[in-house]
Amino acid sequence: MRRRPSSTDAITVAAVILMAVLSGCRTTQAIDPIAIQDAQLAAQVKSALINDPEVGTSPIEVSVVRGVARLTGTVATPAIAQRAVTLARSVQGVRDVQPSLQVGVTTVKPAADTAAPRQSTAIPEAFETEENPGFLAVGASLGWSRPRVNALGEHVSVSPLVRFGSGRGFGPAIAFNWFRTSLAGEPRRQDVISDIYVRPIMIGLGYTFRSNRISVSPSLVAGVAFNSVSVPDTGAADRIAVEVNDSLVWRPGVSVWFDVNRHIALNMTVGHVVTGLRVTFLEDGRLVKQSVSGDTTTVHAGIAYKLF
Secondary structure (H helix, E strand, C coil): CCCCCCHHHHHHHHHHHHHHHHHCECCCCCECHHHHHHHHHHHHHHHHHHCCCCCCCCCEEEEEECCEEEEEEEECCHHHHHHHHHHHHHCCCCCEEEEEEEECCEEECCCCCCCCCCCCCCCCHHHHHHHCCCCEEEEEEEEEEEECCCCECCEEEEEEEEEECCCCEEEEEEECCCEEEEEECCCCCCCCEEEEEEEEEEEEEEEEEEECCEEEEEEEEEEEEEEEEECCCCCCCCEEEEEECCEEEEEEEEEEEEECCCCEEEEEEEEEEEEEEEEEEEECCEEEEEEEECCEEEEEEEEEEECC
């Protein structure tokens, strides 16, 4: 959505026009028509920058002298700087654009400059503070699980997805890694199978490595898994799982995030969930409890929306 010019922007444009008129006055008090035209072009260029969803939040000053627009200020990325130059050139009447925009500590040179641009391996500070500020993102992921125990089956399931913060270094980690598995009551009766849902909620510590839009975060989290079982409606068996207790859980893992834009982020998470399942079986009319290892490798891919 385009940002409407604020009262401050309107005052700035009016001041540019007034200064151009005053500076263009001759000793005979005649108004220089070129100065008037330059002031109008400056206002049009400023309006085009303000109303652009990518450039609008950047503090860019505009001045026009005899049809040549000069852009000064600070932007978050080289792409935004190039976008500002393109918008200025698109204004009818602008003969040329001279950008003098700062991207972090790097100056964006005019397009006519044949010197090779200097590349910096460091992420500009402006990229972290403006393009990717700290935020909370929520979404959902589709996961595949492979339990370590052969008695438990592999399944695809849906899990919540949460991301807290987007900086670098140590920080809090929140993970869910929900998965579904199946447990046969008896090896010889595979037609009677109960589904077990393991829904852990885990918090812990992670370390984030960041490069432009991609971040990699290994983490170690722990918490409680809220488990449940779904018993089949039909079938007959001498032994079948009918209940499962909640359990403690921990998970080492690594997440890879890709920031599509300021609102959408994609995620891939690989982890190994370690937990013990206390399962209750109905066996020959009696309830029998048995411990089953729920250790499971999970792979999740999802999408999240940045709330703020």
